Amino acid sequence: MSILVDADTTFIVQGITGREAVNLTRECLDYGSGAKIVGGVTPGRLGREVHGVPVFDTVAQAVEHHGGPIDGSVVTVPPAFTRDAVFEALENGIKLVVIVTERIPRRDVAAMVELAALRGARIIGPNCLGIIVPDVIKMGGIGGPAKNAAQAYTPGPIGVISRSGGMTTEMSSTLSAAGLGQSAAVSIGGDAIIGSTYAELMPLFAADPQTRGIVIYTEPGGRMEAELAAWTLAQEESRRLPIVAFMAGRFMDEMPGMSFGHAGTIVEGKEDTASEKIARLANAGIQVAERIEDIPEMIGSRIAERASAGNGTGSG
Amino acid sequence: MRFFEYEARELVRRAGVPVTDYGFTTEAEQAGEIAARIGGPTVIKSQVLSGGRMKAGGVKFADTPEEAVAHAREILTLEINGHMPRGVLVDPRAEVEQEYYAGVVWDGTRKQPVIIFSPVGGIDIEQVAEEQPERVGRRHFSNILPFSDFVAKEAIASSGVTGPALGKLVPIVSRLARMFVENDMVLAEINPLGRLADGSFVALDAHMDMENEARPRHEKLLGELGVGKEETRQAREPTPFELAGEQIDSSDHRGVAGNVTEFDGNLGLVIGAGGGSLTLFDAVRAHGGRPANYCEIGGNPSVSKACGLTKLVLSKPGVDKIAVMMSIVSNTRVDIVARGVIKACLELDFDPAEKIAIFRIPGAWEEEGFKILERYGVDYADRSVSLNEAARRAVEKIQGAGATAAPPQGEATA
DSSP states (O other), X not given: XXXXXXXXXXXXXXXXXXXXXXXXXXXXXXXXXXXXXXXXXXXXXXXXXXXXXXXXXXXXXXXXXXXXXXXXXXXXXXXXXXXXXXXXXXXXXXXXXXXXXXXXXXXXXXXXXXXXXXXXXXXXXXSOOEEEETTTEEESSTTSSHHHHHHHOOEEEEEEEESOHHHHHHHHHHHHHTTOOEEEEEEOOSXXXXXXXXXXXXXXXXXXXXXXXXXXXXXXXXXXXXHHHHHHHHSOGGGOOOEEEEEOOGGGGGSTTOOOSSGGGOOOSGGGSHHHHHXXXXXXXXXXXXXXXXXXXHHHHHHHHHHHTXXXXXXX | OBOOHHHHHHHHHHTTOOBOOOEEESOHHHHHHHHHHHTSOEEEEEEOSSSOHHHHTOEEEESSHHHHHHHHHHHHTOOBTTBOOSEEEEEEOOOEEEEEEEEXXXXXXTTEXXXXXXXXXXSOHHHHHHHOGGGOEEEEOOSSSOOOHHHHHHHHHTTTOOTHHHHHHHHHHHXXXXXXXXXXXXXXXXXXXXXXXXXXXXXXXXXXXXXXXXXXXXHXXXXXXXXXXXXOOOSSOOXXXXXXXXXXXXXXXXXXXXXXXXXXXXXXXXXXXXXXXXXXXXXXXXXTOOBSEEEEEESOOOHHHHHHHHHHHHTSTTOOEEEEEESOBSSSOHHHHHHXXXXXXXXXXXXXXXXXXXXXXXXXXXXXXXXXXXXXXOOBOOTTXXXXXXXXXXXXXXXXXXXXXXXXXXXXXX
16 A cells, blocks of 8 residues: 555656756656656657656647646646746646646645645645656656665655655665665655645545554644644544654754745744744654654554554554 | 844835835935934834844834934844844824734644734734633635635734724735735735824734745745845854855755754764754753754755865864764765765865765665775764764764863863
């Protein structure tokens, strides 16, 4: 089992003829059982191929060629064109959009997210590396070339959610080395407004029988961690998945008004600081690790505790 | 990107919100001319991108043009929290019956803009929200539907405002909401919004902040306001070291090797990527290390860019060694960064084995990268060494180096 994507997921790549998109297409085709990339879209390039994937001028052409609905799209077009590309995907029935593009103004992101909600679709990102289900499929640049992705990600019981693409791989690799594989890892993006937050992905992991615990990477800025803490507290205690968080950028508490690493890290209010977030997470029973190497032991023992208490074994 | 008050007021005025008959100047003498034109008591306000102006003496009241000149002269040379003022704003002292608050910000959880309105203005809205929550009205609005005035009406009415004031406030707050969206603002605030004796409203101060990512869309407007492309408007002005880093990063379009921030330590950092840099900077400090800088490498930069950034860090006065560390890379190539940092050492006549305290970048093309590092005797680590452990080793090495040059007091007596 997995969340969001599986071996049968079909998707397109919008902006497929760009340099990074060509690499990303190769990586996804090579990984796991091989992604079902049923088309690419770059206006004016109808009739070309990228690693055997047919290129179209419009999403509608790709859907027609496929002969039925397409599940997802990876959007890699420049920031000025992203809003239009995502609207095009949503209006052509695509239900899962991974936006790789960085530096998109919030106004555009908010419009995309709002339309997605109206269409019953989901957005991951922007400014993210996408989703990986170890050994099965990757949708996006997450983990890099198939060989490198296979080195870091292994199948197992941990769901990983991260505001940093690179740290998704670093944490998953650390978990894999300790024998804790991943059910799925999602790079959700580092911007101030994103399509899917921790709290919005949690119900999917909670419903997945393979997932026994969650590891998240967090940063200062925004209210996403507060939202996760509130969501967790609203769940019945026996049904709560164990969560371990890592908080980077603690030094930023001394530098209000500055943003480091990702656009979304700017601290705009006292609720956004690292120390405030750590307190909120801890209050919701979410352990916060000081070091990445401590995470496997922390999440492992939380899962074991829960199993011995008779929960989370899938029997309930 | 934050606007000065005189720019924010111009934005408010262009949006169709009434403003006072203020004037902006960089010359003390001219402040007198503006005060004479206004003809009555005035307020002289420092134009500086920092809070706490009043407390710092950056806001003064004048009864005559002569007094306005004297105050302006003083304020123009007054540094506030490390910022020199851009100029002064000369404002008529309005007879205000009541001060209101009107603002628009983004709500990242709801993923929509939200209007915030209160009949309690002139003070920090967060304080009002805490002490008198029933007097703060909020309404979110769509980013797909055109803005409709009823949203503003609901926000105002839910703060307890009714009567003739409501009708006068709706168009003002609606215009503020529209200008927030149209200009890609992250904050648009009129505080205080004053109600005069005749029942009309006027903006008495404004705060505006435009999203950096959207600046290219608003070049015409920024040009008209006189905002230079080189102005970062960060919480603190960029240092020459940081500007040099920006230049290196923009030298070619492949990848990132920049986002440099200067600190005053002795350990130069060549680190990445976004999240990795945050994690590593924390780790170095947690082990007692003193970073000389923050930076980010990512997106597979060229050898020359990695080399340029490393040379910049190595040349910074006070830097004894550098640590080259990243979280596992999948897009950036290990061998390219390795070549860049070694080239930088050699070009500056440094021994890479001595200058590079540790190289910890595992991932794509690592075999090739590690081979290069071995050839130059550089201490490197693969993914089995955590980010935290790599940072610890770097700090240990530089403290060892410092101890031989000038032993810390504690050790000398031991």
